[in-house]
Amino acid sequence: MDPRDARPGELEAWAAERGCDAGVARRLLSAVFKEGVLDPSRWMAESQIPRRLAGDVGPIPLPRLTPDGSVASPVDGFQKLRFRTAEGLALETVLIPLHKEGAVSLCLSSQVGCAMGCTFCATARMTTRRNLRTWEIVDQFLQARAIVHGQGRRVTGAVFMGMGEPFLNYDNVLAAADLLRCSSAGSVAAKAITISTVGLVPEIDRYTREGHRYRLAVSLGAATDAKRKELVPVAARWPVADVVAAARRYALARRTRVTLAYVCISGVNVGEDDARALGELIGDTPVRVDLIEVTDPTGRYRPPSIEELQDFRDALTRHVGQPIVRRYSGGKDIQAACGTLAGAG
Ligand code: SF4
Incomplete structure (x- = not known):
C-alpha cells in the first residue's frame, strides 16, 4: 500500500x-x-x-520519479522540472510564481504525451503515451514542493494543466487531487486546485455528478465546430455546443463560474465573428473567459498582436458581457508555456 x-x-x-x-x-x-x-x-x-x-506498506523505500533536470526562466521566474518514469519516459512539471510574494502554484502532468492531438500543442506530438499513476502525479507535487520550500517559498495551488488530458486519466487525477487537498497530506485548498479538460463531455458530467470542489477549466479552442475540428481534432468528436452545455450543467450545479480557456491565434480565432459566435454559444452560462496567447515553437501558429488581442477582448466584452481575463502563459523561453511541454529542451 x-x-x-x-x-x-x-x-x-x-x-x-x-x-x-x-x-x-x-x-x-x-x-x-x-x-x-x-x-x-x-x-x-x-x-x-x-x-x-x-x-x-510496499517496496522499501517507495519508488520515486527520477529528476532529470531543471531550468528556470530569467525572464519571468517560471521553472520547469523534468522527471523520468521507471521505464525512462519524460514528463514535466512547472513552478508558477504567483502575484502574492513567495506563493507558487504547481502545474502537474497527468499523462506522458497526449492523444487529443491539439494541433498547436507539442505534447500531442510525443510518440509515447501513457497515463500516470496516482503516485507519479503526487510525486511531482512532493518533489516540486521540496524545491519550492528550499527556495523559501510555499505551494499554495496546483493546476492539472501540464502534459496530458486529465479526464483521460480521470480516476488517478481525482485520487491525486484528493490527496493534495487532504489536510493530512498536501493541504492545498480545494478552490486552489484546478482540473482542466479540452472538453470530454461524459467526464465533465461525471465530475459534476460527483460534486468535486476543485475548479474546472474547459478549453474550447474555438466557438464553432468547423474551426474547433482544426485545432482540437479528437475533442471535436463532441460538438462545441454540447461541451458548453456540459460546462453550464457544472456551473449551475456548483453555483460557480466555469472557466472557459481560449487559446488565441492570430488570424484564426480572434476576429469579431469569433467573439460573436462565442457570445451566442455561452448565452447566460456563468463563465470566466481566460484568454491565452498561443505559443508554438514550430511557427505554424502565431499569437495575436497587442492590437488584435485588445480588439478581440473588446469584442468579447460586447458579445459575452462576463469576466474576460488574459491569462499569462509564462516560461516561453524555457519551453514551459501552455502547449510546449514535450520532455525536451
Ligand atoms: S493542449 Fe492539452 S489536451 Fe491538447 S494535446 Fe496538448 S496536452 Fe493534450
Missing part, C-alpha cells in the same frame, strides 16, 4: 483490516506528505505507526 497511490478511504480501509484506526492512516499520510519520508521503517520510528504494518 503506497499512501501516494490511495483512493479516498482506501488507506483507512487498509489500516482497519490490520486492526488500526483511521488515525494510523492519517499519520502514515502525514509522514509521507509533511516530512517527505518514503521509508516505512522510519514511519514506524517517527510516527507511532505499529511495526506490524511495515511489511505491508
Whole structure:
C-alpha cells in the first residue's frame, strides 16, 4: 500500500483490516506528505505507526520519479522540472510564481504525451503515451514542493494543466487531487486546485455528478465546430455546443463560474465573428473567459498582436458581457508555456 497511490478511504480501509484506526492512516499520510519520508521503517520510528504494518506498506523505500533536470526562466521566474518514469519516459512539471510574494502554484502532468492531438500543442506530438499513476502525479507535487520550500517559498495551488488530458486519466487525477487537498497530506485548498479538460463531455458530467470542489477549466479552442475540428481534432468528436452545455450543467450545479480557456491565434480565432459566435454559444452560462496567447515553437501558429488581442477582448466584452481575463502563459523561453511541454529542451 503506497499512501501516494490511495483512493479516498482506501488507506483507512487498509489500516482497519490490520486492526488500526483511521488515525494510523492519517499519520502514515502525514509522514509521507509533511516530512517527505518514503521509508516505512522510519514511519514506524517517527510516527507511532505499529511495526506490524511495515511489511505491508510496499517496496522499501517507495519508488520515486527520477529528476532529470531543471531550468528556470530569467525572464519571468517560471521553472520547469523534468522527471523520468521507471521505464525512462519524460514528463514535466512547472513552478508558477504567483502575484502574492513567495506563493507558487504547481502545474502537474497527468499523462506522458497526449492523444487529443491539439494541433498547436507539442505534447500531442510525443510518440509515447501513457497515463500516470496516482503516485507519479503526487510525486511531482512532493518533489516540486521540496524545491519550492528550499527556495523559501510555499505551494499554495496546483493546476492539472501540464502534459496530458486529465479526464483521460480521470480516476488517478481525482485520487491525486484528493490527496493534495487532504489536510493530512498536501493541504492545498480545494478552490486552489484546478482540473482542466479540452472538453470530454461524459467526464465533465461525471465530475459534476460527483460534486468535486476543485475548479474546472474547459478549453474550447474555438466557438464553432468547423474551426474547433482544426485545432482540437479528437475533442471535436463532441460538438462545441454540447461541451458548453456540459460546462453550464457544472456551473449551475456548483453555483460557480466555469472557466472557459481560449487559446488565441492570430488570424484564426480572434476576429469579431469569433467573439460573436462565442457570445451566442455561452448565452447566460456563468463563465470566466481566460484568454491565452498561443505559443508554438514550430511557427505554424502565431499569437495575436497587442492590437488584435485588445480588439478581440473588446469584442468579447460586447458579445459575452462576463469576466474576460488574459491569462499569462509564462516560461516561453524555457519551453514551459501552455502547449510546449514535450520532455525536451
Ligand atoms: S493542449 Fe492539452 S489536451 Fe491538447 S494535446 Fe496538448 S496536452 Fe493534450
